[in-house]
Amino acid sequence: MRRGGVPGRGAAAGVRGGGLYGLDVDRQLLPVWQAQFPPPTRPHLALADGLLGTMPAAFEVVVGNPPFGGSPDPAALPDLMMAYHWWRLSRRGGGSFPRELWFLERSLRLLRPGGLLGLVLPEGFLANKRWRPQREELLRTAQVEAVIGLPRSVFRGSRAAVKTCLIFVRQQAPAAGHVVRLAELDDEDLLCPAALIAAWDAGAVQATEAPWREA
Numbered sequence: 001m002r003r004g005g006v007p008g009r010g011a012a013a014g015v016r017g018g019g020l021y022g023l024d025v026d027r028q029l030l031p032v033w034q035a036q037f038p039p040p041t042r043p044h045l046a047l048a049d050g051l052l053g054t055m056p057a058a059f060e061v062v063v064g065n066p067p068f069g070g071s072p073d074p075a076a077l078p079d080l081m082m083a084y085h086w087w088r089l090s091r092r093g094g095g096s097f098p099r100e101l102w103f104l105e106r107s108l109r110l111l112r113p114g115g116l117l118g119l120v121l122p123e124g125f126l127a128n129k130r131w132r133p134q135r136e137e138l139l140r141t142a143q144v145e146a147v148i149g150l151p152r153s154v155f156r157g158s159r160a161a162v163k164t165c166l167i168f169v170r171q172q173a174p175a176a177g178h179v180v181r182l183a184e185l186d187d188e189d190l191l192c193p194a195a196l197i198a199a200w201d202a203g204a205v206q207a208t209e210a211p212w213r214e215a
């Protein structure tokens with residue numbers, strides 16, 4: 001997470017002024033983080049539940065790879081159900097609302113106006129009839145910039161069965177006539193990320209543009 005200059009508290013998650021932040025609930029991440037990021041440029045790592053506590057809508061960029069499926073901690077559910085509203089858009093209660101959608105709503109709330117979110121999501125969010133109200137809410141309130149399908153190999157080690165995508169969303173009302181860039185990557189594309197980024201910037205061969213709206 002990269003934070004802009006808006007003051008705020010967010011002490012629950014250990015947010016401090018300026019720069020880059022990481023957040024994860026798993027304390028075992030700390031030594032890995034310390035090994036990966038030597039001082040003095042090591043980003044601050046908040047070891048906290050990312051769904052709980054107040055944090056300012058102050059970040060320029062939020063990126064995340066949230067946990068998929070399952071439900072949040074049942075002990076936290078009453079607080080979550082007070083603080084969030086996407087779960088209300090479904091007929092079923094918050095207890096059966098998957099964790100990635102709590103994180104999607106949370107991540108959007110962390111962005112300052114104009115800020116950009118990049119999140120890994122299961123592709124089911126894009127296609128499953130069940131999440132249509134949440135998709136409509138997303139399209140109504142924010143500008144979806146791009147959806148990029150990832151090859152299954154990307155997360156084969158951890159969640160083999162799930163087809164995933166990257167979704168990029170800007171925290172602003174969608175511009176009139178806005179189109180979403182869509183692309184599907186294969187294993188070969190991932191061998192050379194620099195070429196992939198250049199191709200994307202140049203109007204990538206595989207990227208198509210489409211008005212993404214619920215039919």
Ligand SMILES: C[S@@+](CC[C@H](N)C(=O)[O-])C[C@H]1O[C@@H](n2cnc3c(N)ncnc32)[C@H](O)[C@@H]1O
Nearest residue numbers: 023024025026048049050051064065066067068
């Ligand atoms: C799919 S893994 C991603 C790990 C790592 N960020 C990556 O991209 O390789 C999901 C991560 O979410 C963390 N997590 C699960 N529930 C969380 C919560 N409520 N708040 C913060 N982090 C959570 C897990 O500890 C795990 O590290």
